[in-house]
Amino acid sequence: MQFIFFVIKLSLFIYLTSFIAIAETTPLVIKQRFETENFKTFNQQEIKKVAVGWESYGKLNANKDNAILITHYFSANSHAAGKYSEDDPQAGYWDNLIGPNKAIDTNKYFVISVDSLANLGVYNEHVITTGPATLNPDTDKPYGLTFPVVTIRDFVNIQKLVLESLGIEKLHTVIGASMGSMQAIDWAATYPKWVPRMISVIGNAQTDAWTTALIERWTIPIKLDPAWNNGDYYDQTPPTEGLIAALMFITQDALTPEFINEVGGSSSVNHRPLEAKSLASILDSHRIVQWLRTRATTRAKTFDANHLLYLARASQLFIAGHKNNLNKSLSEIKAKTLFLPSANDLLLMPYLSVEAHQSLKELGKTSELETLTGNLGHLNGVSAITEKALKIKNFIEQ
Amino acid sequence: MQFIFFVIKLSLFIYLTSFIAIAETTPLVIKQRFETENFKTFNQQEIKKVAVGWESYGKLNANKDNAILITHYFSANSHAAGKYSEDDPQAGYWDNLIGPNKAIDTNKYFVISVDSLANLGVYNEHVITTGPATLNPDTDKPYGLTFPVVTIRDFVNIQKLVLESLGIEKLHTVIGASMGSMQAIDWAATYPKWVPRMISVIGNAQTDAWTTALIERWTIPIKLDPAWNNGDYYDQTPPTEGLIAALMFITQDALTPEFINEVGGSSSVNHRPLEAKSLASILDSHRIVQWLRTRATTRAKTFDANHLLYLARASQLFIAGHKNNLNKSLSEIKAKTLFLPSANDLLLMPYLSVEAHQSLKELGKTSELETLTGNLGHLNGVSAITEKALKIKNFIEQ
Numbered sequence: 001m002q003f004i005f006f007v008i009k010l011s012l013f014i015y016l017t018s019f020i021a022i023a024e025t026t027p028l029v030i031k032q033r034f035e036t037e038n039f040k041t042f043n044q045q046e047i048k049k050v051a052v053g054w055e056s057y058g059k060l061n062a063n064k065d066n067a068i069l070i071t072h073y074f075s076a077n078s079h080a081a082g083k084y085s086e087d088d089p090q091a092g093y094w095d096n097l098i099g100p101n102k103a104i105d106t107n108k109y110f111v112i113s114v115d116s117l118a119n120l121g122v123y124n125e126h127v128i129t130t131g132p133a134t135l136n137p138d139t140d141k142p143y144g145l146t147f148p149v150v151t152i153r154d155f156v157n158i159q160k161l162v163l164e165s166l167g168i169e170k171l172h173t174v175i176g177a178s179m180g181s182m183q184a185i186d187w188a189a190t191y192p193k194w195v196p197r198m199i200s201v202i203g204n205a206q207t208d209a210w211t212t213a214l215i216e217r218w219t220i221p222i223k224l225d226p227a228w229n230n231g232d233y234y235d236q237t238p239p240t241e242g243l244i245a246a247l248m249f250i251t252q253d254a255l256t257p258e259f260i261n262e263v264g265g266s267s268s269v270n271h272r273p274l275e276a277k278s279l280a281s282i283l284d285s286h287r288i289v290q291w292l293r294t295r296a297t298t299r300a301k302t303f304d305a306n307h308l309l310y311l312a313r314a315s316q317l318f319i320a321g322h323k324n325n326l327n328k329s330l331s332e333i334k335a336k337t338l339f340l341p342s343a344n345d346l347l348l349m350p351y352l353s354v355e356a357h358q359s360l361k362e363l364g365k366t367s368e369l370e371t372l373t374g375n376l377g378h379l380n381g382v383s384a385i386t387e388k389a390l391k392i393k394n395f396i397e398q
Numbered sequence: 399m400q401f402i403f404f405v406i407k408l409s410l411f412i413y414l415t416s417f418i419a420i421a422e423t424t425p426l427v428i429k430q431r432f433e434t435e436n437f438k439t440f441n442q443q444e445i446k447k448v449a450v451g452w453e454s455y456g457k458l459n460a461n462k463d464n465a466i467l468i469t470h471y472f473s474a475n476s477h478a479a480g481k482y483s484e485d486d487p488q489a490g491y492w493d494n495l496i497g498p499n500k501a502i503d504t505n506k507y508f509v510i511s512v513d514s515l516a517n518l519g520v521y522n523e524h525v526i527t528t529g530p531a532t533l534n535p536d537t538d539k540p541y542g543l544t545f546p547v548v549t550i551r552d553f554v555n556i557q558k559l560v561l562e563s564l565g566i567e568k569l570h571t572v573i574g575a576s577m578g579s580m581q582a583i584d585w586a587a588t589y590p591k592w593v594p595r596m597i598s599v600i601g602n603a604q605t606d607a608w609t610t611a612l613i614e615r616w617t618i619p620i621k622l623d624p625a626w627n628n629g630d631y632y633d634q635t636p637p638t639e640g641l642i643a644a645l646m647f648i649t650q651d652a653l654t655p656e657f658i659n660e661v662g663g664s665s666s667v668n669h670r671p672l673e674a675k676s677l678a679s680i681l682d683s684h685r686i687v688q689w690l691r692t693r694a695t696t697r698a699k700t701f702d703a704n705h706l707l708y709l710a711r712a713s714q715l716f717i718a719g720h721k722n723n724l725n726k727s728l729s730e731i732k733a734k735t736l737f738l739p740s741a742n743d744l745l746l747m748p749y750l751s752v753e754a755h756q757s758l759k760e761l762g763k764t765s766e767l768e769t770l771t772g773n774l775g776h777l778n779g780v781s782a783i784t785e786k787a788l789k790i791k792n793f794i795e796q
Contacts, residue, residue, distance in 0.1 A: 210655035229587020257608035264607020315633035324671035
């Protein structure tokens with residue numbers, strides 16, 4: 001969150017307030033807890049006890065048909081909007097989009113989000129999750145790598161249980177960014193009767209070979225860190241260096257040359273000079289590397305390395321519907337769909353949204369696509385989302 | 399070389415032969431050795447004994463004014479053209495460009511290339527280099543990290559010594575791809591009287607903050623590998639896993655989604671199915687990852703991990719002229735220049751060539767820019783170079 005805050009501050013384009021929002025006190029939110037037992041994963045393993053956190057904004061109506069599900073991205077959790085206290089320095093990541101009179105209007109809708117399994121921020125006091133760092137009730141020790149591989153479908157199925165526990169039987173809309181977009185379209189393909197509207201932000205309909213290899217790069221430094229110890233480190237020093245490296249990679253993948261060069265002070269006109277320390281010692285590093293490392297070090301404090309491996313695998317395995325035939329799964333979708341790729345996204349490149357959108361059109365579905373244009377690449381899906389606030393509002397309300 | 403061979407085979411666009419070349423027996427080449435003593439590096443350190451390999455194709459004329467210098471890329475060496483023996487399976491990397499009656503015509507020109515310091519392929523029998531893996535004559539042990547940081551300028555200065563040892567006082571042309579482009583433009587900026595023509599392929603005029611951070615990613619897995627041992631591993635097991643990871647990263651950075659997805663069998667129509675092994679075990683990996691790993695493992699056999707760190711640092715520190723004012727250095731250039739970026743290059747992105755070209759134009763220099771359009775991204779600078787064979791021929795001969 002601190003990092004994103006910094007990004008927003010530095011960005012050339014500041015979208016701090018939705019242009020359709022009316023200034024108002026941010027409502028306070030609380031993290032709630034959902035538990036279930038004997039949860040069967042997509043790969044047919046059983047997790048004896050599952051607990052996840054969830055948040056909601058706005059009120060569920062009597063018909064229970066005004067629920068909008070927000071599915072969160074890789075390094076996020078269910079804190080999509082609002083603040084936990086009056087003096088909370090940072091609201092949820094899409095607070096510009098979600099709130100009273102905002103594009104996703106909490107005066108009209110019951111907006112809900114659920115922490116993923118194997119959530120990255122397991123040591124964040126506001127996250128409740130179940131993953132490799134969780135105590136296995138059979139052994140009273142953390143699962144480590146004995147935790148089953150979980151998929152985007154498992155996140156969806158947990159969300160469905162949370163919704164059903166509230167008496168909800170159908171969503172108004174599902175919307176998510178990045179890994180959240182995977183959940184959103186998997187919802188639409190797997191439970192089509194639940195989903196009349198689906199919005200995919202900086203998303204895809206399957207993780208292609210290129211993106212699979214890109215995501216693998218986040219896992220490699222963790223596995224190389226000797227402290228990783230094959231995932232068994234919960235009673236000793238954790239693989240923090242590997243985790244920091246992974247987060248440095250993720251940060252760069254989520255940004256753009258334009259932004260990083262602004263931070264690093266290099267351009268054709270005002271280039272950066274030779275750096276004396278890097279010239280003097282092979283063990284020193286350039287300032288931009290130190291910038292990335294400092295931010296990653298802060299973020300690593302609440303993150304778990306094994307959880308990162310599991311989220312990476314869920315993202316790599318993703319194909320909407322989780323069947324071997326993508327078009328068959330897409331043909332099941334009843335939702336009207338809206339894709340919002342970011343033009344300069346280097347992580348989930350725009351062609352992924354274009355392909356998904358075109359496949360749906362070819363299947364006779366109602367699909368729209370509009371492109372985010374900020375200078376933040378993948379992060380436009382978070383920091384520049386209000387570029388499309390009016391589009392989202394109209395899509396939801398029609 | 400095997401990797402590049404594979405790439406060429408699989409590529410949609412096969413540029414195996416120059417369209418202006420006349421089929422002819424590839425001439426045999428030999429690696430020659432150059433030695434010098436008390437070489438002073440750009441950062442004011444001394445290397446007591448330096449040895450590098452070099453190759454040449456064609457004949458130096460009586461005036462010694464027909465020399466074309468080829469400066470090589472990161473994972474290459476001076477083997478730019480020709481074969482070492484009749485049954486050599488693979489010619490030098492630009493053999494399509496360099497040879498009798500080819501764009502760089504060895505019937506007219508004396509074409510020469512020199513192995514870099516800290517050359518990556520130190521265990522390749524055809525490479526002669528001096529770097530961290532070399533025995534320090536003062537200690538009779540490998541330098542390891544006591545080897546000084548070397549720069550692109552140092553590679554240039556060694557090349558100049560090699561040329562001078564042959565009685566050459568001026569080049570006809572300098573041309574290089576990628577890290578070779580850095581050497582080419584540094585030549586033009588530092589020794590302007592030597593360089594009337596400079597061709598930068600998939601290049602830049604400075605390594606910006608974005609690219610510096612990207613290159614750093616190659617070094618991180620090596621440093622995380624416990625076998626790296628702070629660079630002191632020459633009498634024990636080397637950090638092969640870290641080196642393999644670095645080479646996997648480099649391979650992906652040098653390619654494109656289009657190409658990798660063709661290899662991995664994923665597209666919107668013919669997508670890849672869920673992979674059972676990756677779904678079953680967090681320790682297994684996807685096929686595209688195994689493909690990258692297999693190739694990297696083969697390449698790692700002749701490469702040294704410390705050498706990779708030093709080449710990465712040289713590339714990160716690069717700014718044409720190696721002064722703190724790029725425009726001042728560029729203003730020294732007397733050469734006419736030609737930039738050949740690759741449209742879909744994700745490593746040295748086309749904006750880098752565009753910026754260099756525009757800066758030169760603004761300084762009143764004669765500069766041209768044309769764009770390579772293959773599907774191989776950065777690797778177009780090697781595999782698709784014959785797209786611009788005629789352009790290169792005309793640029794050189796006018």
